[in-house]
Amino acid sequence: MKMKQSKKMMLFLSVILVFLLTACGSQGSNENGSATNATNATNAPTTNNSENNKSEKPVTITASTNVVGEQAALLQEMTNKFMEENPNIKVEFSAPGSEYENIMKLKMASNELPDVFATHGWSQIRYGEYLADLRDEEWVSRLHEAIKPAVTDADGKVYALPMDQDKSGIAYNVEVLEKYGIEVPKTYDELMAAAEKIKTESKGEVIPFHMGGADSWPIGQFFDYFATPLYTSAEVNDGAQLSDGTFDWKKWDQMAQMFLNLKKDGYLNPNVLTAKYSDDAQALAEGKAAFAFYGSYVIEEAKTFNPNFKGGFMPIPSIHEGDTPTFAGGEKTTFGVWKDSPNIDAAKKYVAYFAKPENIAAMASSFALPPGLDGIEVEAGDLTGFYEKYNDIRILPYFDRVFLPSGMWDVMCKNGADLLAGGISIEEFSKNMQQEYERLRAVSK
Template sequence: MKFMKWQSLLVVMIVLAGILSACGSSNQGNEKKPAENNGNKQATEQDSGKKVTISVATNVVGEQAKVLQAIADNFMKENPTIKVDFSAPGKDYENMMKIKMASNDLPDVFSTHGWAKLRYGQYLADLKDEAWVATLDEAIKPAVTDDAGKVYVLPMDQDKSGIVYNKDVLEKYNIAIPQTYAQLMEAAETITKESGGAVAPFHMGGSDNWPVGQYFDYFANPLYISAAQNQSAQLLDGSFDWSNWDQFAEMFADLHKKGYLNKDVLTAKYNDDAKALAEGKTAFLFYGAYAIEEAKKINPELHAGFMPIPSIVEGDTPTFVGGEKTTWGVSKDSKNIEAAKKFVAYFAKPENAQLVAVSNALPSGIKGTAVDAGDLSTYYEQYKDIRVLPYFDRVFLPNGMWDVMCKNGQDLISGGITVKQFSENMEKEYNRLRAAAVK
């Protein structure tokens, strides 16, 4: 009996093997046809009607990341054969992407956080043939395209960052909008003294690292770049005298020494900055208008304003920093490149681009997309003629210097290094990374 059972089982297994073999042969034949018909050598699972998964990663955090996630969820509902593996790792994003670039294992779709051309350009597929390219706003085109016509990413909005402030705090202490850095420091001194330390003139989520870098990226332009006589050429050709950084490092150290920063600067996070603004515990934040939107989630009655970055050099004028903000690029080596492009195109729809731009309270990167920035619209109109310069590190520092700037800023105010050591570290890493880039 046992022999008969095993014999029967063996027959069943042989039959199943034959069926599976036939199915496998049939599927292979079907999978070849789409590639032969459309000339695409990299046929994807989607070509055969099967479900594919695309990896999507963004540097965006907070409420803005939730908006991107919500749009991605809607995309999956409308495209059931495409699953989106969405990731928003926050402060770990840049290091994660460096590892992935080194191993050539980038996500199918990823944000370029200001570095579409300079850092990620060689890894990105050219999107020039996508239908949405014709709808790109002229103002953002130079940041995401090149002279050869390559389109690197979809820009859903356009960065225009300055300083946000709590209007009630400024009114309480009779502070006028500062036009120069000296006036900004005078305002900080007034607020510190008259509030008895209860209000921090500047709030910085230093434990998140990047808010520290924001200070240097903001004020490097007025210190070194925006004035008529500037040091842009020296920074570009490598001849910059890094002892000049001593002044900059000292300016930042003074914020901490004089009590102008929140006492918990080294343990606070970015979310704490928005909370402090919402609760009237700080006057100024070194962020774009998106920080106001974050704060209004906590206090809808917040009265906040937006101003340019004050000048530093005598005779110069205030400026903004800007360029690309929220973007999606497609890896040129994606195994599901058509699905990835379809995902990006979904975000280019006016209604979706609008959601992203509104979440950041910024102008859209898509023409004809109306963005109601609420009270902020008044400021955008008021300052429409103010110069918008690229972020300092994106133009004048080699790839990798952002982390150096952030970490050394943290170390400076924690007492781990001196002003001189900060400058020396910047020079050392600047030269090393420039040399590596040439190789």
């Protein structure tokens, strides 16, 4: 009986042992299977699949520019290449041309701006509060010193990427100046003396200054150019008063008189109010005009009329004793990022793409302008020598962008045309400037 019980006990223990071994084997299997997989997942590269999918999730950003024509097409081409290299980022690119400024004003009013947009000379004054700070972007270390004041502030905020630098001065016909033995004027008095000599010695066949007043903006260009040396660039100036609203607008009489004198003294083309900008370029190219108040771009335009045209480019002459010539300019082709963009990382990546040396070079060369970033060679043709010659000349922002409220540009253009047409007096011009200045300042507050 005891023997049978012993056998039963041994059998029971054997069953228990087999069970335990089976359980251990199953456990080992799990360790080599699912348990091992868990271990592998722990030891695998720390890539969170959900985060990875999120980073690669397709996004769409909007981008808009004020430039048109060849340059707009070039930006579109760069955008297409960016999308090829970054298939997860779709860019809806637009270049609305003359409507750009009005469109942007509406978008600012509703705080629904494009993810990336051109600041066209207004990165700080108009768009500053809407722009993300780009100071941590790689390309910032390569900003050209001359353009830094236009796109950065005293606190170090970087408002936009400048692809090139707007360097606007006075274009001239090199052969005309050589023919009449004229050195490039450095002061306004020298410029007027050159005009008198050209008018007299050419017996009126060469117009000193050609202006396409029918297009309106060439008239405003004169005031934007010469208001700076008259009121703000000299050591003692009216900049503070223009900024705080206390400027004595009777002083504008001098500016208006300078402009009217161009007509009275026979220095302007007689058809100034019906001529167009293209007529200015043609007259310059054909040697029928000596100077034009435009940036270097008019030289390229002139070459379409005369491929052999020899164009020169000079700074804006000073007016007050002790002051020095300057260029007007700052931002030209720029891109900033909307600070409230829902896809701000993609927007910054898109802007950084335009900072690639080959893209900066292509855009600056298309305008024949200096690049906005250092270490980049630009094909500026004949203008290269002039940029090198005047490399150290101050570049000051356009007068209206800094000292006049938005909307004053049209006031200058219209009143300038009315003054030439005899519709208003010098005093009325100044009075109109004051009224609109005060009205627009009040509206903008």
